[in-house]
Amino acid sequence: MKIAVVSDIHGNVLALEAVLADLKLEAPDMVVNLGDCLSGPLWPEETAAILRETNWPTVRGNHDRFILDEPVDKMAPTDAFAAGRLSAESLDWLRTTAPTIRLPGSVFLCHGTPDNDDRYLTEKVEGPKGHLPDEQTLLAEIKGESAQIICCGHTHIPRVIQLAATGQTILNPGSVGLPSYDETHPNRHNKDAGSPHARYALMIKAAEGWEFQDKKVPYDWDAASAEAQRNGRPFWARALKHGFFGPLS
Known part of the structure; x- marks a missing residue:
């Protein structure tokens, strides 16, 4: 069994197309999507048109929820850009996404933490950056979720974490479409993947257990x-080109 895990496409259809080409070579048995599909100053409707055809099990990310639930005049600029360009068909597709998904074989999918799509699981923010949380913090954040594999996104930073206390694995595939960003909650901080590649992950079930691969796919990030x-989003422009957020060059 080979499962491809994608997340945080953020309307970057060029990155998505590159990942799709790579997936044809990898030929996974299943592709799952951990959400934040369309929000971004790029190509939301073009991205949605592709995702509507994939039939991938798809989690609803926090920005997907913002697009669906908030009035456009109260949205942040990134969400408003996407919401104003999505067709009724694409909005209907976005409504089919689920807060969490449980797959056969003890695999659990969420966007942030198991009970909160806008909370980091695999990063702990202190000061202007984040770092890997300690095991006790991770155990507290999964809120008793017992699945052998917990897949989450939201942070845009790839991680594979083994919990010694329970034997569980937490997988974050990183972001397909946005390698770096800044955020103001819980305090102002940056998340930087450090390169502009489109990222996703592979989970491969072998006789001896699950294997995990971090995939870094080149695409036309200059475009x-x-x-x-x-x-009108220069900080996004720099993040997409370099994999680091600000200052402008």
């Missing part, structure tokens, strides 16, 4: 950066 710049 994605230029699109963000055209749409």
Whole structure:
């Protein structure tokens, strides 16, 4: 069994297309999507048109929820850009996404933590950056979820974490479409993957257990950066081009 795990596409159709080409070579048995599909100053409707056809099990990310639930005039600029460009068909598809998904074989999918789509699981923020939480913090954050594999996104930083106390694995595939960003909650901080590649992960069930692979796929990030710049988002432009957020160069 081979499962591909994608997350945080953020309307970057060029990155998504590159990942799709790589998936054809990998030929997984299943692809799952951990959410934050469309929000971004890039190509939300073009991305949605592809995702509507994939039939991937898809979790609803926090930005997917914002697009669906908040009035456009109260949305942050990134969400409002996407919401204003999505067709009724794409919004209907977004409504089919689920807060969490449980797969056969003891695999649990969420966007943030098992009970909160807007909370980090695999990063702990202290000061302007994040770091790997200690095991006790992770155990507290999974709130008793007992699945052998917990897949989450939201942080855009790839991680594979083995919990010694329970034998569980937490997998974060990183972000397909946005390698770096800044956030103001719980305090202002950056998340930087450190390269502009489109990222996803593979889970492979072998006789001796699960194997995990971090995939880093090149694509035309200069074109994605230029699109963000055209749409008035220079910090997105730099993040897409370099994998680091600000200052501008």
